[in-house]
Amino acid sequence: MELKTNLSKIKSLLPQNVKLIAVSKTKSADVILEVYKLGQKDFGENKVQELQQKYQILPKDIRWHMIGHLQTNKVKYIAEFVTLIHGVDSVKLLQEINHRAIENQRTIDCLLQVHIAKEDTKFGFSKDEILMMLKNNEIANLQNIRICGLMGMATYTSDDIVVFNEFNELAIFFEQIKNTYFADKDYFNEISMGMSGDYLIAIRAGATMVRIGSSIFGNRE
Numbered sequence: 553m554e555l556k557t558n559l560s561k562i563k564s565l566l567p568q569n570v571k572l573i574a575v576s577k578t579k580s581a582d583v584i585l586e587v588y589k590l591g592q593k594d595f596g597e598n599k600v601q602e603l604q605q606k607y608q609i610l611p612k613d614i615r616w617h618m619i620g621h622l623q624t625n626k627v628k629y630i631a632e633f634v635t636l637i638h639g640v641d642s643v644k645l646l647q648e649i650n651h652r653a654i655e656n657q658r659t660i661d662c663l664l665q666v667h668i669a670k671e672d673t674k675f676g677f678s679k680d681e682i683l684m685m686l687k688n689n690e691i692a693n694l695q696n697i698r699i700c701g702l703m704g705m706a707t708y709t710s711d712d713i714v715v716f717n718e719f720n721e722l723a724i725f726f727e728q729i730k731n732t733y734f735a736d737k738d739y740f741n742e743i744s745m746g747m748s749g750d751y752l753i754a755i756r757a758g759a760t761m762v763r764i765g766s767s768i769f770g771n772r773e
C-alpha cells in the first residue's frame with residue numbers, strides 16, 4: 553500500500569524528538585482510518601467543519617490538531633476535543649479559546665503563529681506583537697489555555713537557504729521568549745514548522761513538530 557510506504561519513509565527520516573502531524577485535510581475518513589491503523593494518532597485539519605465531522609466518526613483516541621486559520625466564532629465547535637491549536641494569531645482568539653475551555657472544563661493547548669515568510673498572505677503575529685503581548689501581561693489571566701510554543705510557515709520557494717533562515721529565525725525567537733517569559737513552563741517546548749516540501753530543512757532548524765500532508769496522502773484535488 554502506498555500510504556504505508558509513504559508513512560514509513562517519512563518516519564525513518566524524523567528524529568525521535570520530532571512529532572509527525574499527518575495533515576488529512578480533504579481526505580476521507582476511510583483513508584484517515586487506514587493511516588490510523590498503521591499507528592499514526594496525530595492528525596491535522598485546517599477547516600473547523602471538516603475537523604468536527606471527522607472527529608465525530610473516527611476513533612476517539614485520535615489527537616486532532618487545528619492547523620489552519622481559526623476564526624473566533626468557530627472556536628466553540630472544536631473546544632471540546634481539540635488537542636492543539638497551531639495557528640493562534642490574536643489576543644482576541646486566545647481569550648475566546650480560554651472562554652470555551654472554561655465552558656468545557658478543560659485546558660486547551662495553543663501555539664502562537666509567527667509570521668516569518670516574505671509573503672504577506674500568511675497569517676500570524678509579528679515577533680514584536682508577541683513581545684508586546686507578553687511584556688504587557690495581556691494573557692497572564694487566561695488560566696485555561698497553555699501556550700506550548702510557536703508555529704510558522706516559510707516562504708514558498710525552492711531556495712533552501714531562504715527557507716532555512718526563516719525557520720532558524722523562528723527557532724531563535726522561540727529560545728528568546730522561552731528564556732524571558734516561559735523559563736518555568738515545561739510545557740513551552742514545541743516548534744511546529746515544516747510541511748511536505750520543507751520538513752527536512754525545518755528539522756535541521758529545530759522543529760519539534762512537522763505537519764505533513766501530501767507526502768503521506770498524495771496530492772490533494
Ligand SMILES: *Cc1c(COP(=O)(O)O)cnc(C)c1O
Pocket residue numbers: 575577598619620746747748749763764765766767
Ligand atoms: C496543508 C497544510 C500543511 C501540509 O501541507 P503539505 O504540503 O501537503 O504537506 C501544513 N501546514 C498547514 C498550515 C497546512 O495548511
